[in-house]
Structures are given as C-alpha cells and as structure tokens.
Amino acid sequence: MHDVIVVGGGPVGLYTALLLRQAGLDAVVLERRADRSSHSRAIGIHPPALRALAAGGIAEELRTRGVLIRDGVARSAGRHVGTISFSTLPGEEKYVLAVPQAVTEEILERRLQEEFPGTVRRGVAVLSSRDHGDHVRTVVRSQGEDIVLEARLVVAADGARSSIRDGAGIRAPSRRYPDCYVMGDFLDGTEDGDDAVLYLETGGIVESFPLPGGIRRWVVRVGCPVERPTAENLTALIRDRTGVAVDATTHSMLSAFEVQSRLAERFVAGRTVLVGDAAHEVSPIGGQGMNLGWLDAVRLVPIIAASLRDGDDVGARLAEYEKERRAQAALARRKAHLNMALGRPLPGPLMRSRNAVLAALIRNDAVHTAVARAFTMQ
Numbered sequence: 001m002h003d004v005i006v007v008g009g010g011p012v013g014l015y016t017a018l019l020l021r022q023a024g025l026d027a028v029v030l031e032r033r034a035d036r037s038s039h040s041r042a043i044g045i046h047p048p049a050l051r052a053l054a055a056g057g058i059a060e061e062l063r064t065r066g067v068l069i070r071d072g073v074a075r076s077a078g079r080h081v082g083t084i085s086f087s088t089l090p091g092e093e094k095y096v097l098a099v100p101q102a103v104t105e106e107i108l109e110r111r112l113q114e115e116f117p118g119t120v121r122r123g124v125a126v127l128s129s130r131d132h133g134d135h136v137r138t139v140v141r142s143q144g145e146d147i148v149l150e151a152r153l154v155v156a157a158d159g160a161r162s163s164i165r166d167g168a169g170i171r172a173p174s175r176r177y178p179d180c181y182v183m184g185d186f187l188d189g190t191e192d193g194d195d196a197v198l199y200l201e202t203g204g205i206v207e208s209f210p211l212p213g214g215i216r217r218w219v220v221r222v223g224c225p226v227e228r229p230t231a232e233n234l235t236a237l238i239r240d241r242t243g244v245a246v247d248a249t250t251h252s253m254l255s256a257f258e259v260q261s262r263l264a265e266r267f268v269a270g271r272t273v274l275v276g277d278a279a280h281e282v283s284p285i286g287g288q289g290m291n292l293g294w295l296d297a298v299r300l301v302p303i304i305a306a307s308l309r310d311g312d313d314v315g316a317r318l319a320e321y322e323k324e325r326r327a328q329a330a331l332a333r334r335k336a337h338l339n340m341a342l343g344r345p346l347p348g349p350l351m352r353s354r355n356a357v358l359a360a361l362i363r364n365d366a367v368h369t370a371v372a373r374a375f376t377m378q
Contacts, residue, residue, distance in 0.1 A: 205343030
C-alpha cells in the first residue's frame with residue numbers, strides 16, 4: 001500500500017513525485033515509456049514556475065543548463081516593431097528560462113533516483129484504476145505480467161488524453177482551434193543572441209527562441225495540418241516569410257501539431273486528483289502548459305501531506321485547490337487564444353496598421369509592463 005501513485009513520468013509527474021517524497025510520503029511514478037524521450041516540446045520556464053521549482057531544490061541546476069531570455073523582439077517585413085523587456089518584472093527572475101524538456105526531465109529523474117531510489121518505474125502501463133473508498137486499486141502491466149498496486153491516492157499526470165481521468169468519470173470537453181504549426185531546432189545562424197523574436201508576417205507568425213548549445217527553435221504557423229514535416233520545407237517557410245536563412249542540414253528536432261484545449265470539469269474525484277495536461281490542456285503557443293502543471297503540484301502536495309501524513313480533514317482545501325487551479329487554467333487558455341490570434345495571417349494593409357498600434361502601445365510604460373507580465377504568467 002503506497003501513499004500515492006503518480007501516473008505519468010513527464011516533467012509534471014516527476015516534480016509532483018519529488019515534492020511528495022520530500023514531504024515524507026511513499027510515492028511511486030508509473031511511466032509506460034521504457035526510456036526518456038529525447039524529443040523536447042516544452043522549453044520555456046516562466047518566473048512563477050521557476051520559483052515553484054525552487055521549492056524542490058532544482059531551480060538552480062535548471063538555470064545553469066538553460067538560456068535566460070530577457071527580451072522579446074517583434075519584427076515585421078524586415079522592420080523592428082518593438083521590444084518587450086522583462087527587466088520591469090517583479091522579483092529576481094526577470095527573464096524566461098529556456099531549457100529543453102528532455103534536460104528538465106533528466107534533472108528531475110536523476111534527483112529522484114539520487115534522493116529516493118526506486119520511485120520512478122518505467123515500462124509500466126496502467127490498465128485500470130478503481131476507487132474503493134478507502135484506497136485505490138490499480139492494475140498495471142510490467143514486462144508482460146499484470147500486477148496489482150494499491151495506494152491511498154492516485155495523482156493523474158498522464159497527459160491530455162488521460163486514461164485515469166476518463167476512468168474516474170471526469171469529463172474534459174475539447175475545443176479545437178484553426179491553428180496548425182511546424183517547429184524545428186537548428187543551429188543558430190542569426191545574430192539575435194539570447195533574444196526571443198516574433199516575426200509578425202502576412203502569411204502568419206514565425207517565432208524564434210534561443211536554446212542551449214547554440215541552437216535556435218523555430219515555430220511557424222501554417223494553414224493546415226502537416227503530417228510529415230521536413231527540414232527543407234520548414235526552412236523554406238522561414239526564409240520566405242522572414243528572409244532569414246536557416247541551414248536545414250543542422251536540424252535536431254522536427255514536429256508538427258494542431259492546437260486544441262480542454263479543461264476538466266473536476267480536478268478531484270474521490271481519491272483521484274488531476275494535475276498538468278490531464279486537468280487542463282492549453283495551446284503550446286505561449287509555453288504555459290508545463291508551468292501550470294508545476295504550479296498545480298506546489299499547491300496540491302501540501303494538501304496531500306496534511307491529509308495522508310498528518311490526518312487532517314482537507315476537503316475544503318481540496319475544493320479551493322480545484323477552484324483556484326481551474327480559474328488559472330481558464331486564464332491561461334484565454335491568453336493562449338490571444339497569442340494565437342496575434343499570429344494569424346492578415347492582409348498587408350491591416351498588418352501594417354495593427355503593427356503600428358502595437359508599436360505605440362509597447363512604448364507606453366504601463367502597457368509595456370502589463371504585456372511583459374502577461375507573457376511571463378504574472
């Protein structure tokens with residue numbers, strides 16, 4: 001009988017487990033993948049999440065492995081539109097930290113292995129999870145054998161298509177958006193340094209972010225889903241819209257995705273609690289999803305510890321957790337909607353007029369600060 005079973009070994013599940021173990025609880029992570037993925041989709045860590053990660057003692061190592069983005073630059077048709085500086089942000093973290101997700105997961109898993117060996121169990125697929133009132137009975141398959149595990153609580157961190165959420169009878173209606181993107185990582189041949197750059201172009205937005213090791217990520221909005229993205233097609237899109245030449249032969253990652261969102265109607269059902277994308281899927285544009293999940297964990301783990309370790313009645317606190325985190329997820333979804341709207345194609349005259357308005361707004365100190373805070377989830 002474990003205290004907590006965490007289903008899902010991504011960045012949110014791993015950090016939830018680390019906090020649980022540091023709180024003195026017996027927690028295990030069940031991850032169906034036998035090995036960590038080298039594919040890094042999420043890269044941005046915003047200041048509130050970085051402060052949350054400091055609670056687990058990993059923020060400093062992440063900082064040493066990442067790039068500190070202090071400015072976001074907007075360009076259009078080869079001209080400078082404006083620069084958002086994060087120097088006006090409150091607190092010490094006046095930047096967005098860019099770290100490949102694979103690096104983040106490696107740090108989290110290594111920390112768990114060093115401090116709490118055996119916490120992460122890979123190659124374990126959850127077949128079913130049933131709430132029996134005073135405990136949860138979970139059937140898993142590992143190395144071809146079906147095994148029964150029991151816990152006082154299950155935390156679902158198994159992503160947007162969460163089987164644990166569905167098994168608990170929690171509805172999470174999805175919403176699709178008319179936005180598709182192709183992205184890839186290439187050697188950085190620009191002179192943009194550690195700046196993030198947004199190209200506001202008539203054909204759709206192109207985004208560019210620095211990564212460690214002289215790598216730059218490019219994200220391009222396209223009009224329809226791309227099943228098999230190629231480096232040649234992506235770099236041609238970048239060149240045609242921005243004039244920037246990217247060497248296709250240097251790519252280290254390619255991906256294409258459509259955008260949808262979902263918000264679970266409940267985050268707590270009996271002895272099952274949702275965190276991360278299992279609770280709230282938002283558009284990757286804006287980089288909020290992983291950060292929201294870590295903020296879930298920091299808010300949730302003290303409540304679990306008070307219940308399972310100290311025997312407190314935490315019903316009211318769980319209700320407040322659900323109310324607060326659903327509200328934050330809804331806010332993040334609205335921000336993502338605005339981010340995507342900003343990147344949609346516009347005719348040239350409308351694009352120029354809109355960019356002129358944006359440039360004027362950015363020059364206003366109050367608006368500048370508000371935009372910087374919005375982009376960094378503050």
